[in-house]
Amino acid sequence: MQQHPTSNEICPEPRDLGRALCIITGASKGFGRTLAFQLSCLLKPRSVLMLVARTTEQLNRLKEDIITLYGRQNQLDVRCVQADLEKKEGVEKTVQAAKETSVSEMDHLLLINNAASLGDVSRFALTFTDPVEVNRYLALNVSGALSVTAGVLQALPRRLGLRRSVVNISSLCALKPFPSWVLYCTGKAARDMMFRVLAAEEPDVRVLSYAPGPLDTDMQLQARRSSGDLQLRRSFSSMFSEGQLLSCEESGAKLIKLLLDNDFQSGAHLDFYEL
Numbered sequence: 001m002q003q004h005p006t007s008n009e010i011c012p013e014p015r016d017l018g019r020a021l022c023i024i025t026g027a028s029k030g031f032g033r034t035l036a037f038q039l040s041c042l043l044k045p046r047s048v049l050m051l052v053a054r055t056t057e058q059l060n061r062l063k064e065d066i067i068t069l070y071g072r073q074n075q076l077d078v079r080c081v082q083a084d085l086e087k088k089e090g091v092e093k094t095v096q097a098a099k100e101t102s103v104s105e106m107d108h109l110l111l112i113n114n115a116a117s118l119g120d121v122s123r124f125a126l127t128f129t130d131p132v133e134v135n136r137y138l139a140l141n142v143s144g145a146l147s148v149t150a151g152v153l154q155a156l157p158r159r160l161g162l163r164r165s166v167v168n169i170s171s172l173c174a175l176k177p178f179p180s181w182v183l184y185c186t187g188k189a190a191r192d193m194m195f196r197v198l199a200a201e202e203p204d205v206r207v208l209s210y211a212p213g214p215l216d217t218d219m220q221l222q223a224r225r226s227s228g229d230l231q232l233r234r235s236f237s238s239m240f241s242e243g244q245l246l247s248c249e250e251s252g253a254k255l256i257k258l259l260l261d262n263d264f265q266s267g268a269h270l271d272f273y274e275l
């Protein structure tokens, strides 16, 4: 059960991210949920915070919690979008929801591509003989992220006075092979390159791949329970039992600082431990 952070824990920062359309995919739990809290107090009045995931109940609860904490005083418009980003309809629904905001009145578009899955980490690369299974994994973790990003950037095209920022929640796995994690490592590596290309093509868009470090979330639970590679499973288990996992709040705070400072090189891969 996740605790609600106190307002001092979330909002120690006097700066803000402007009047923004802020879209967070995978906001229903884990890192995305924490980012939604942390970002909600940094958005200027009449900003729109769009929370995207498949689980409506958790999204609605998050919306209520944010409104209770900040929404009324901030005039923050929190919207839930129930969408499966593995599917074309889910991507289209998310982009359509972005189009339905008063985009011309926003001075910042902030898209956080956080939704992801670990995939089946109990098996090794040689067992993935079924291309349908592999494609299904890539549909959410690669294609979905690209299509949502492209659709949203088209919905809010370049214009004077509009800052556009796109974050890819990445991982050490984008750079380093982890045995029995072939899907996850492949997806994260592909996403990093995808966003590097975007940065090269769209110089006005601020693109960041942020590796948040090992977070105490459901994904991490799956990692220590199911990883096929014994050494990896032991290493995640001992990180957990020795209290070495990061809290989502701690890692989220570093990402927020990067966004507020806004002096990273567009397209860069930045890791929690290197900041």
Ligand SMILES: NC(=O)c1ccc[n+]([C@@H]2O[C@H](COP(=O)([O-])OP(=O)(O)OC[C@H]3O[C@@H](n4cnc5c(N)ncnc54)[C@H](OP(=O)(O)O)[C@@H]3O)[C@@H](O)[C@H]2O)c1
Pocket: 025, 026, 027, 028, 029, 030, 031, 032, 052, 053, 054, 055, 056, 058, 083, 084, 085, 086, 090, 113, 114, 115, 116, 117, 140, 169, 170, 171, 172, 211, 212, 213, 214, 215, 216, 217, 218, 219, 220
């Ligand atoms: N946890 C770690 O140690 C760690 C380390 C490095 C990087 N990361 C990255 O950090 C990000 C967040 O991870 P997390 O640990 O918070 O994971 P998590 O607890 O498993 O949460 C994943 C989020 O993605 C959403 N999601 C999953 N499948 C979806 C789909 N088909 N369509 C739409 N949304 C979907 C989930 O919501 P629904 O189920 O409601 O759809 C949930 O909100 C991911 O990109 C992950 O790769 C995590």
